[in-house]
Amino acid sequence: MSGFESSSSLPLRVAIVGGSGYAGGEFLRLALGHPHLNVTQVTSERSAGQPVSLVHPNLRGRTNLKFRKAADLEEADILVLALPHGSAAKRLSEFEGKARVIVDLSADFRLKDAEVYRSVYGEDHPTPDRLGQWVYGNPELHREELRGATRIACAGCFATSVILALYPLLKLGVLLPKDIIATGLVGSSAAGASASESSHHPERAGSLRVYKPVGHRHTAEAQQELPGRFPLHLTAISTPRVRGILTTVQAWIPDGYSDRDVWSAYREVYGQEPFIRIVKVARGVHRYPDPMLLDGTNYCDLGFEMDVDTGRVVLMSAIDNLVKGTAGHALQSLNIAHGWPETTGLEFAGLHPV
Amino acid sequence: MSGFESSSSLPLRVAIVGGSGYAGGEFLRLALGHPHLNVTQVTSERSAGQPVSLVHPNLRGRTNLKFRKAADLEEADILVLALPHGSAAKRLSEFEGKARVIVDLSADFRLKDAEVYRSVYGEDHPTPDRLGQWVYGNPELHREELRGATRIACAGCFATSVILALYPLLKLGVLLPKDIIATGLVGSSAAGASASESSHHPERAGSLRVYKPVGHRHTAEAQQELPGRFPLHLTAISTPRVRGILTTVQAWIPDGYSDRDVWSAYREVYGQEPFIRIVKVARGVHRYPDPMLLDGTNYCDLGFEMDVDTGRVVLMSAIDNLVKGTAGHALQSLNIAHGWPETTGLEFAGLHPV
Amino acid sequence: MSGFESSSSLPLRVAIVGGSGYAGGEFLRLALGHPHLNVTQVTSERSAGQPVSLVHPNLRGRTNLKFRKAADLEEADILVLALPHGSAAKRLSEFEGKARVIVDLSADFRLKDAEVYRSVYGEDHPTPDRLGQWVYGNPELHREELRGATRIACAGCFATSVILALYPLLKLGVLLPKDIIATGLVGSSAAGASASESSHHPERAGSLRVYKPVGHRHTAEAQQELPGRFPLHLTAISTPRVRGILTTVQAWIPDGYSDRDVWSAYREVYGQEPFIRIVKVARGVHRYPDPMLLDGTNYCDLGFEMDVDTGRVVLMSAIDNLVKGTAGHALQSLNIAHGWPETTGLEFAGLHPV
Amino acid sequence: MSGFESSSSLPLRVAIVGGSGYAGGEFLRLALGHPHLNVTQVTSERSAGQPVSLVHPNLRGRTNLKFRKAADLEEADILVLALPHGSAAKRLSEFEGKARVIVDLSADFRLKDAEVYRSVYGEDHPTPDRLGQWVYGNPELHREELRGATRIACAGCFATSVILALYPLLKLGVLLPKDIIATGLVGSSAAGASASESSHHPERAGSLRVYKPVGHRHTAEAQQELPGRFPLHLTAISTPRVRGILTTVQAWIPDGYSDRDVWSAYREVYGQEPFIRIVKVARGVHRYPDPMLLDGTNYCDLGFEMDVDTGRVVLMSAIDNLVKGTAGHALQSLNIAHGWPETTGLEFAGLHPV
Structure with a gap:
């Protein structure tokens, strides 16, 4: 009960x-x-x-x-x-x-x-x-x-974008336990409501500014939650958006695997999830996840693309950091x-x- | 029936x-x-x-x-x-x-x-x-x-922002039948979904561009809907926003009237309206209407300020043009x-x- | 000497x-x-x-x-x-x-x-x-x-944009001594380098915010410098730009005058000025003054358009407020x-x- | 002669x-x-x-x-x-x-x-x-x-930002010949002056959009110019800026090397370069390269930060793509x-x- x-x-x-x-x-x-x-x-x-x-x-x-x-x-x-x-x-x-x-x-x-x-x-x-x-x-x-x-x-918000992109692939063994690099493009609201020199509009409006190249605290959170042991590296960059995180994750697929396996893993794990969408469209403007579309929503949009020559896969994950x-x-x-x-x-x- | x-x-x-x-x-x-x-x-x-x-x-x-x-x-x-x-x-x-x-x-x-x-x-x-x-x-x-x-x-969207700001004041005689000037700051979505040279991002992103200084078609609409006869002048300016219109209306109060009369007129006419809010706050950042707060909503926020020395009143009206x-x-x-x-x-x- | x-x-x-x-x-x-x-x-x-x-x-x-x-x-x-x-x-x-x-x-x-x-x-x-x-x-x-x-x-920066737009027309009698209304769209750098709640990026990035509807201090400056006696009204609005002011001035042409007289007045007074350009182009994207084009420059771009039915003229003036x-x-x-x-x-x- | x-x-x-x-x-x-x-x-x-x-x-x-x-x-x-x-x-x-x-x-x-x-x-x-x-x-x-x-x-513009960040380190052996990943945040001007659906302002203004996750053509250019043989991976992302590229490069330092060696390599190779600046400041808002500061200039600003626990180094490179x-x-x-x-x-x- x-x-x-x-x-x-x-x-x-x-x-x-x-x-x-x-x-x-x-x-x-x-x-x-x-x-x-x-x-x-x-x-x-x-x-x-x-x-x-x-x-x-x-x-x-x-x-x-x-x-x-x-x-x-x-x-x-x-x-x-x-x-x-x-x-x-x-x-x-x-x-x-x-x-x-x-x-x-x-x-x-x-x-x-x-x-x-x-x-x-x-x-x-x-x-x-x-x-x-x-x-x-x-x-x-x-x-x-x-x-x-x-x-x-x-x-945490950045951790969430990393975890949701990686979890099915690590759980189902679709990734090599090799250095995984996540680069997060983060809106200004993630730094909170207190005004500071770095949030002063003239200093921030047009800025693309790495604010945490190494040592991001969410690394530990993501490693705790993700299955397996592998080196995880996070870099966080400020963007002119107010809301939203777009994370690209660079990871590596084992020999013999293809982007079909990525599709399958996402479908198997997230197939019934109400707030996860796989966004990978062959044409049009909106082919991959984009935080622009997510302001105010509880969605996590996920996408990916594979480089068949090298086994590199680029995962993309977009959320509204405040939702x-x-x-x-x-x-x-x-x-x-x-x-x-x-x-x-x-x-x-x-x-x-x- | x-x-x-x-x-x-x-x-x-x-x-x-x-x-x-x-x-x-x-x-x-x-x-x-x-x-x-x-x-x-x-x-x-x-x-x-x-x-x-x-x-x-x-x-x-x-x-x-x-x-x-x-x-x-x-x-x-x-x-x-x-x-x-x-x-x-x-x-x-x-x-x-x-x-x-x-x-x-x-x-x-x-x-x-x-x-x-x-x-x-x-x-x-x-x-x-x-x-x-x-x-x-x-x-x-x-x-x-x-x-x-x-x-x-x-x-029409610009017409709506003008009409809602002026209607109670004209209906209740709080304005002089003197030249009224409305300046609309308009987001790029108002021009529609078709790409053009003027909507090309590098040409538009940082632009503040008068696109209709005189002769705006919504003038006739507003004049049809507003009580009384008075000269109405519209100027429309493109801004870097995607959604939203902020309209300032410059008008004139008769002798003996004050901003209390503006308050009263808005309250009398719009007191029960579910989507009209009077925004006029003494302190804080958000003292007047701002389309930034209205993306996706059906509100029309109205505000005003009076210049007691000249009888000029500045009305402010914000909407999401698409809602x-x-x-x-x-x-x-x-x-x-x-x-x-x-x-x-x-x-x-x-x-x-x- | x-x-x-x-x-x-x-x-x-x-x-x-x-x-x-x-x-x-x-x-x-x-x-x-x-x-x-x-x-x-x-x-x-x-x-x-x-x-x-x-x-x-x-x-x-x-x-x-x-x-x-x-x-x-x-x-x-x-x-x-x-x-x-x-x-x-x-x-x-x-x-x-x-x-x-x-x-x-x-x-x-x-x-x-x-x-x-x-x-x-x-x-x-x-x-x-x-x-x-x-x-x-x-x-x-x-x-x-x-x-x-x-x-x-x-x-002052806003005063400059107003003065340069009006000076030749007032000097040469091309405007009626009737209410003149100037609306300035101002970038965030005009408020200076000190961070504040209202300059906090998340509060300002998407904002269109009237910050001085009436009582702008530059009114006195502009009235001191401009020839003749006429009521001058200023309204100032914050925009998401960092630099730049776009001012629209609403004024009135006497009967019998036309936009040729505005051209002539500008040419006569500013014909030799190295930093004033008249921008009034029949086609293309950039038909009127736009502060987007002026970041870092010492230009004041001036434009205008006339409403022949009413005698209203809309003057446009763009500068980089810091230059x-x-x-x-x-x-x-x-x-x-x-x-x-x-x-x-x-x-x-x-x-x-x- | x-x-x-x-x-x-x-x-x-x-x-x-x-x-x-x-x-x-x-x-x-x-x-x-x-x-x-x-x-x-x-x-x-x-x-x-x-x-x-x-x-x-x-x-x-x-x-x-x-x-x-x-x-x-x-x-x-x-x-x-x-x-x-x-x-x-x-x-x-x-x-x-x-x-x-x-x-x-x-x-x-x-x-x-x-x-x-x-x-x-x-x-x-x-x-x-x-x-x-x-x-x-x-x-x-x-x-x-x-x-x-x-x-x-x-x-090429993205190639330049990658090459200038890596050249001294590869030339002087400060990097391992291990997967190097470059993520470029690119302004809209890089796509040229022709309007398209994807450059339509309402679709682009707030967007963070991966447009080339794998297979970027500049990879070959960068590999041709950079010393040594190593796998190089490029990912390109659209940002709301008009000009500018911020590239982060993820690379690996051999055991026994430290960020001093990165400093030395940059100094040795670029010490006399008129347009390269090393930007790595301990405090203040502008601690790393930022394309915001480079509009119209011929500078390439370079920065870096090292993760001592893993040997990962994050290189940062900012340029104006058009200059x-x-x-x-x-x-x-x-x-x-x-x-x-x-x-x-x-x-x-x-x-x-x-």
Whole structure:
């Protein structure tokens, strides 16, 4: 017995902690359109007392909620933590008293191994014994564990784009255990809502800027989730887009394999997935995945192309970093956890042109 | 008795004629999410036989429809015409045999006066006697006429942004009958889906280009719809955005009036409107209407500011040209015509940031 | 006798005060390519001790200068002040001891009338008796006064675009003394180099945002410089561009006048101007002025179109706000002041496409 | 004896064949500012008879040249061929009668080996015996051969960004002969001046689109020019920029080597290069190469970062595809060929911000 009444006529009360940032704001947008959720509280230290629509102007006319301080947090059914990395773990006991279900959008509970956490984040995890209790919030890989889950640590955005491109191929042995290189082109919203010199419009608008050539923290996340042992290398580049990640993954197919095997692997593993589309079209403008088409949607579009002479395969993966990379798969995970139809509240198809 | 069964369990069959363009594609996107509509046909001469998702890649996985030729059009309940200006009027009888309800997204049936039509479009109207049968598809001004309507001529996008900004103020006498100047900043999607030298990305991406300084055709439309007689002047400028229109309207307040009267007029006329928001915030980044926030939504955001020394008032109006300027108010009009809740299928709140 | 030796073999020493901002950086870029100028000092309180190329990365390999504090300023021949508005006037005596020639890029010395200054800037001018000593740094209007000038107050960027569009027409009586409305579409660099919430890339990249509907401070500047008395109204809108202003001016032609008179007026007044081009082409993509084509150049492109039915004329004016709107006309003014060929150091033609 | 009189008082006559495209237009812009060149003819079949400034609006007021047909080509000193790939080779004898020096901007004469040409371009080379007469127009690798050269085949833009990043490291043995992967982010101008569906602004403005995941033709060019034998893999992605290429190259350092060796190699090989800058800054916004800073310049900015745990090195390379990738190194090559100072006509420093 799961304890979740999916057919309950009363929607569940949601509190969003750290709701003035982009991740919290996006979860709020999605939750406001969800028939089984009722957002009752949104916290922000900086904006406490102000209408949330002042900070999230797309929600004008959609909600009368005002921000409150986290100290004023009251009980809820679900707590969504959208805090700076490190905060959720440090304040975990405080939050656990407030709701039965906690969804964390930060990196705090994604890694299972406290040693790995230390090597990646440079400090000891505050609650290492609790790491095992969290389900990694990637519905495609952890659907079964998510059913009835009460602790969900949502996957990182760049990690998600890498994991979803590679998972079926590694699982089914379609790739060599050879250096895999993922290059992510990332929009400016991934760096958050705080203004900085590097986000100043004149410095950023026309920029193509490598911001993490080596040492990206999501490497550990992706390696934890992907089957097998192989060297994985990530490079992240800023683009002039606001939303979206386009990741190209360079990998290697064993002798005797072809792009049919890539097709088969994707179909076998993702054939029933509601939010994964294989995009590989012979003609027209939109032949491969493109984040332009995904703003506001929970899709991950995947494509690939093979170089028959060398066995190199180029995988392509596109998501909206704030939806499928953050708030969207958080909601998809919650849908699974509560037994609701998985696409509930995530129906937006995306715009074209835009 | 209207003849519309709004509670019908069977959705109405919709055929979109000219569905490979941006207007038709946007109506298709909206209609696919509408509980009382079932899109059964989409025509395109150029793309006949191809899946609609090849041309509208945002609809991948959402529909299996293929384009057909207009010659193969079968019966439907509702015909949505998304043809180049001039085509709908010339082929009206052909279309009238196919469905009881016709919605035209072009300019063909917007003007009531055949003389005005000739002076604006430079040729005689093919069916001048029929002009009076069409309702101008602007829900805020023509809600009552739209109930039960079977011929709806949807308002032009720039015209809509001008009309909605001015209507309450002219109706309630808050403006002087003095030269009114509207300057529209328009995204590239307004020029349609056909590639041209001026839409070539390197020529357009960074451009701010006046494309219609004087003589804009929507002037006649706006003058037809707005109360009173006054000189109206339109200037249209291309911007690097894809969607959206931001219109500033320069007008003049009579002595003794103040911005309170503008507030009151907007509230009185638009107080119950589901898709009009008054945006005038004292602080923060988003103090006035901004099309950035409206991509994919059916909102018209209105704002204003007054220069007390001169009586000048600057009205600001933002819409998504493809939604509130085209397919959205078409659907809103259909909702009204059929007695469905007016916001059905138009619930998307918009994204921030984006 | 002017006291300037234009044929001097020794270049003049230039010190830029407040050189870490965009205006100072742009003047530095231009001055480094000028055969008669030698930039010997650049001050910045925040970046003192650092190479200027760290802040102005386009100058890597072009200069080894380091920022120093203003307190360490040594003697120079020319002082270019690129300080926040208000600072130059308050510290004038400090600067006057350092160089014979002072060019101010701020608004401090543009207005001649201390009363007007107070009403516009909300405080008393610190040195009202000195206002008369400064030449308004607009070469097209004040070329004669600029010869030999030692105090140059460079014109504001939006004001420049308005003044250059209107000056010949007002001077030669081609416009009615009726409400003139100027709408400026402005790039983000005009707001300076300091990051803020409103300049945060995700909030600004796709934005079309009215930031000054009424009450723009450049109104007073433009009215001071333009002949005759008429009501002038300015509205300023942010665009996604980084550089550039496109201004449309709506004005009125007397009965009996036509667009030939506009042509004639522009030709008569600007026929010999090296940096003004009349852009009005019958066909092609680039028929009117467009700031896209002007990045880095000192041009002001002017165009116009007339509505014969109403006598309305739409003037169009495009500049790079940091060049013709700031550093470029500062250098042009210095060239005139010293008797150097007026285009020296300002030869860049601009890029296409870009 | 070279036969070139670099001190000649008479500038050399230049004819640009195919001058209505972006490559030809950019060469024209640069040549107009060059003291030893006099552009006397520009051909365009489509625009014959029209002023060049109609097609290249940045050159308004800079030249009165009109396009002529190639059939009307008269003698010149230097012929610059800016034709679609394939045309120059087919019409070589026609052009050789017109001028002593020919610079080809296409791919026709870049490859030395006719077999390789066939495998890359899918057809036999029209004049295979002539391939050996052309110098590959990359000044950094072929400076000595360029002195006095009369046939210059300018390097491809993406190839240039790859070659310049790798050459010193491969030459000095700082890289393992292991799979090297280059990912190029390319602006829309690289696809030329002809409008197409994929260049239609609404389809391209927000796009991040892989357009050549495998099989890029520049692979052969880069392999021909780079020392040693190693597998080289190229992937090319469209970005919303108009100009510029940012290439990241993933490569591998032998055991015992470090990033100091990368520094040393770059310094040793490029220490005296006027147009190569190593950009690797510890702090600030602009820490690595960024094409944003290079519009209009002839620089290639290079950077790198090393992952000490894995021996992976990420090289970064930024150029303006139309300048250092096309017209700029063409002019630099001509400067070398004629013994003029190498930077002549290429002094523009680039803009910031922009």
